[in-house]
Amino acid sequence: MDSNDILDDKDSGPEVQINFPSSVMSRIEEMMGGTEQFDSAEFDAVAYINRVFPTEQSLSGVESAAARCEFHLAGVEHDIRRLVRAQAEQREAGQNALVDAQRCIAELALQVADINKKAERSESMVREITSEIKQLDCAKSNLTAAITALNHLHMLVGGVDKLRSMTRSRQYKEIVLPMQAIMEVLQHFECYREIRELSSLREQVHAIRTELAAQIRADFKDAFTAGSKSTISHRTLSEACAVVDILEPKVKQELLKWFINVQLQEYQHLFSAEQECAWISFVERRYAWLKRHLLATEESLANIFPHSWRLSEAITQQFCKITRSELSNIMSSRRSEVDVKLLLYAIQKTYNFELLLHKRFTGTELGAEPVDVGNDKSTNEFDDNKLAGVEPEPVEAGRPGGNNGSPWIGLIGACFEPYLSLYISSLDTNLRSLCDRFIQDAKAPASSSDTSANTSGAVISSCADLFLFYKKCLVQCARLTTGEPMIELAGVFQKYLREYASAVLQASLPRAHSSALPLAVPSMPSIVTNLHTLLRDDNQGNDARYTKQEISKITSVITTSEYCLETTIHLEQKLKEKVSPGLADKIDMTPEQDLFHKIISNCIQMLVQDLELASEPALQAMTKISWLNFDNVGDQSSYVTQIIMHLKNSVPNLRDNLSSSRKYFTQFCIRFANSFIPKFIQNIYKCKPISTVGSEQLLLDTHMLKTALLELPSIGSEVRRPAPATYTKVVIKLMTKAEMILKLVMAPLDGNLEGFVAQFVQLLPECTVAEFHKVLDMKGAKLSKAQLSSLDVLFKETCKNVNSDINK
Template sequence: MDSNDVDDKDSGPEVQLNFPASVMSRIEELMGGTEQFDSDEFDAVSYINRVFPTEQSLSGVETAAARCEFRLAAVQHDIRRLVRAQHDQRIAGHEALLEAQKCISELALQVTDINKKAERSESMVRKITSEIKQLDCAKWNLTAAITALNHLHMLAGGAASLRALATSRQYKELVLPLQAIMEVLEHLECYREIRELNALREEVHAIRADLAAQILQDFKQAFTGAAAGAVSARTLGDACGALDALQPRARTDLLAWLVRLQLQEYEHLFSAEQEQAWLSHVSRRYAWLKKHLLSFEQTLANVFPAHWRLSERIAYQFCKVTRDSLTSLMAARRSELDCKLLLYAIQQTHNFELLLHKRFIGTEPNTETLEASGGVKEISFDDENETPEQTEGQNTNSSPWLGLIGSCFEPHLSLYIQSLDTNLRSLMDRFIQEAKTMELSEVSETGSGAGGVLASCADLFLFYKKCLAQCARLSTGEPMIELAGVFQKYLREYARNVLHSCVPHAHTHAHAHTLTVPALVTNLHTFLNDATHRYTKQEIAKITSVITTSEYCLETTVHLEEKLKEKVSPALANKIDLGPEQDLFHKMISTCIQLLVQDLELACDPALQAMTKISWLHFDTVGDQSSYITQIIMHLKNTVPVLRDNLASSRKYFTQFCIRFANSFIPKFIQNIYKCKPISTVGSEQLLLDTHMLKTALLELPSIGSEVKRQAPTTYTKVVIKLMTKAEMILKLVMAPLDNNLEGFVGQFLQLLPESTIAEFHKVLDMKGAKLSKTQLSALDALFKETSKSNNEISK
């Protein structure tokens, strides 16, 4: 064994310890640097010279040698010990391996023995179970044979007894044997290849067919034969039980015959040749069925089982016959139809269908009604409880009875739509006449002030609501599309002939009632351009009334469109579009607001003209605000509070008015500032003061003259500040000196007015009274364009 093997066996897990350099040097010093001996570059001479550098140190040579010999002896002892231990371990391992191989051999022998025993056990179990399976199969075959024989015996004996019972009309005693025989036939379905069994099966089917025919004949004899009543009611009742045990076809044939028999008299009395078959006598049809069902239930209802629901079947067939009869009658006598007669027939039919629904389904209609509230109120098309008929419709939406007869009237509902058109035409004529003679006191007030919604508007949409509810009960198909067209027609009519005629001076445009929608919009814009005088308070009240009414019409029209789409069949919903009418009301509101803006601007025009006539060059002192500003503020205080009160219910449109006025008036004020030339520095200061006072007044415009001070809308405030700041910057530029520093002035101009044009630059120079030659002006223009271009590039 070499020394490498010893080292390998003796080595354990290596643990690396890292000590500081000072510690390591001290250890080497104590150990005599033994780690060096392991190095391949170890030089013994150098080591000895390092350990014994002087002659005096040689005195310790013997001690060092003794120490080395002792260390060497210890190492040799360890090597011998490890070699002996390694030898002993190899011998013990070999013995353990031999012992394990011996155990494995013994275990293999035991496993082989177990497998042989298992195979023998399996063979024995297989032999035992094969005999049991044979016994089970024999038992199953024997049981099946006995059961089949019993079924065959029952079938053979039952067929004979069944025929005997049928011949003697013992229907009650026949039911149970018949059910038993039918169950037996089901069990014997797997033996169809046996000829004798097939013969018995065919015999049973023949008995059943004969029995069904016999029962039908008994009923015919009992109800229509010469010896009517020869078959007792008890026998007929038993026969009904026997029919339930037969195939469903037999019962269906009998029920169809019975229903036709019950309606023979009805079909004769109300045939097309009879006068009472016409719509004017439709209630007689329904009275006949009520009377007939009452008589039938009192005399014959006990004969038939309750689950047959014979009364319901008679009523259902009655509805189908009536629908077909009325359909053919109305097609043949269409010229005699009118709306009043059609609505009478529809109402009578609807009431009758509700009665059938209540009788055969049991839904009690809810007849809750809402009391009508006075005054102008929001017309909600979601309110379906306005009338009892609407409430009943809610509770019976899914009833099979509703519309069973009434569907025949749907192709003729155009008469109803035409009638609504006629009624709306007369209603609209009344509205137009009222609008022409309308005074301020006749405006329906929704708030505390004038300018409320016109009463005619609420009346129109209330009529629309009733029409929609009634038509939705009659049909959800094409008639609803026709109704939507009528609604659109009169919404446009109301806008152009009622609302337009309420606007002051609208009567000056001839033939207003013949205007189309585009022509109406053009007419309104022309009307804007024709405004040459101020409106009175009454005329302003009319304009604001048109605004609030148009807003009401707009919001209700949106709701009306949603309700129409909800009521109509889903396949037709995309055909309903009231968008053009909504746009028309939008334009009406916008035009009226613009009229009010022009009216206020017209009031302020004299003051603006007075501003341009002041000699701003000769001002020597700055005083209070000028008289023209006082006049403008006075007009604002006189006009805006009236508009605010009139538009109290339409606050957003009052805000629109303020914004439009600011966007229109302030640019006009700026244009008049440009006309104030030449102007001195003191005059510029005075004009700047006036501008600041006007800005303050405009910022307070929404609440001017009001005891309650509200903060102006942010949108409006931004508009005023932006435009009035431009006016102030113009005046500050006019006050800025040139001092032969034209380039600096151009830079200052573009800094204060970055969005200005070169034309505005020239206007400011004119206001300053600058005397520039053409060369200087051209150089300034070039500098303006260059500076403006560079500023734009920097901003980008």
């Protein structure tokens, strides 16, 4: 085959362009010794010739260079022809391989088709072989079912006659297994209910079961009815109980109901409403009767009733229901005879009894924990000797209802709940006496020990006594009920919290005799109003400062009110935990908490006003200084020294007294800064006219006072602590305003009123027109009404523009 034919054959096929990655191409070039530069798309023949023959002398070797190129070209053509021939051979071999593969595939398809035909023939043969076997198997199943049905029918027919015979002869022990077998057979025949004979047999079985139930009830009535001469043994009755277990559940329920009523007939007779011992003062006798009766019943009837029937528990439960109903009725009819002592006695005895039942029957039908009743043969659980050393344990629940898994607690005691208002009334009376004692102690002169306690701002001792009594009342009432009486108790607590706040805490404040509250508990607004009257008014000429003992009383009231506030919050939480969930929202002690907050706030205001009163003479002395005639700036003025001295004398004592209430000491510092610094600024406005030197001196005094105020929380203390950030922010903001006012006073007018207004608004953007006038008065500016009016307009416009820029 000619090479041209090969090339033509190659070109006749689809053109395939293979693009190799750059890494592959570089590797090919490396193996082939690099790619000829003539293959490059950027090859420049002229430049190449100039590089090979740079001079005329080098042209002498052009023939040899051309010979080398021709030789190389011939070698490349030879390689191309060789590669084309090899490719043609490989193409032919590939086509041959493809033809061989197609031939093999066709042969394989023929073999698969042949296998499928053979498989179909085999399946047909298997179906023919097994068709007769399936028929035989179906016949066998039908025959087995028929034989089973006939056997069951034989058992049913024979069993009915046998059951009827054993029922009449009271062979209860032998009845159990046949009866269970017959019931299973009847269950098997449920799908044949339309057969008349089977329906007749089913009716006969149900008739026998009904006859059995009636006969067993009659046997028990004969055996346990007073005056009857029954010959039925306990063993026969015990075997009858086993039969009852396989009858309808209502048979067992009716039998137990009748038997329990028989057992409690004596109790209902002994403690009927006409009997003297039926009254709640003899309630313990009721519980003693049940203990004795259960002991006797368990000893005499332990071999009759199965343990699974829980006879003692059922008798006890019915006893509790009857007792609750009878006690409710008798207390309702004799309500006037119920007093709190008698009520609490009955509640305590009932609670102890219910707690005993909780321990005895834990894990049973009404209990919450599993117990092995099969091995529980301790029939003397109610023995008084065993109970002699047992004390009742508190159960974290109310009496009726939810008691954390013990339904016995409150099963009887619920009848006392409608009368617990008597108990709440007694608590009210006791709290009234307790608060009267607290009031008398507050009015009595303080002893030396009390004086030493008050000097440290300690909590008033009566406060702890009050809440301790509250705790005892809450624990005791929570054991009795979780219902409405708990809401009444919360109301009593709130009443005496207000009483304590008004008649004890307020009475402890100095000069409280002039505004003392009456002993009757006032409303919330009247308390607040009277507390405000404790704050002294400087305009009334009352400039006497509090003594050290009076300061101690005020700080003691603060710490006591804080204790009352925190304890009241916890008291409200505990009440909501103890009360029924549906009533928790009715408990709200927020007004009482607000009252203690108000007392603390007013006490802090009293301390602030007292310290301000000490600084008042110094501020007045500042306004009397002739600031216009100052010649030079010296050290801080005497009035600043006087103010700092008062701070050093007063604040350390307050800090020590409020050491246990640091947050209220911080509040005192913040309030003092918010109240004193504006007064200081108002007194700065009174220093007019003032010269530039006087302004500089006053600015120096302001800076020294600012430094002292920043150190106020730790003034006089050996331990230096950084002042709270909130307090520092207040002092810096207000004192910076005072400094800016003095800087504006020092700023010259020089006829440039517009520039002064712009500077004023820039330094004091929150100032008013009135303050602007005061600064002008301090500068001694002499302006006409027209100038002043135009300045006011300019001031307002500038403030408006500045505010609009800030909002943007």
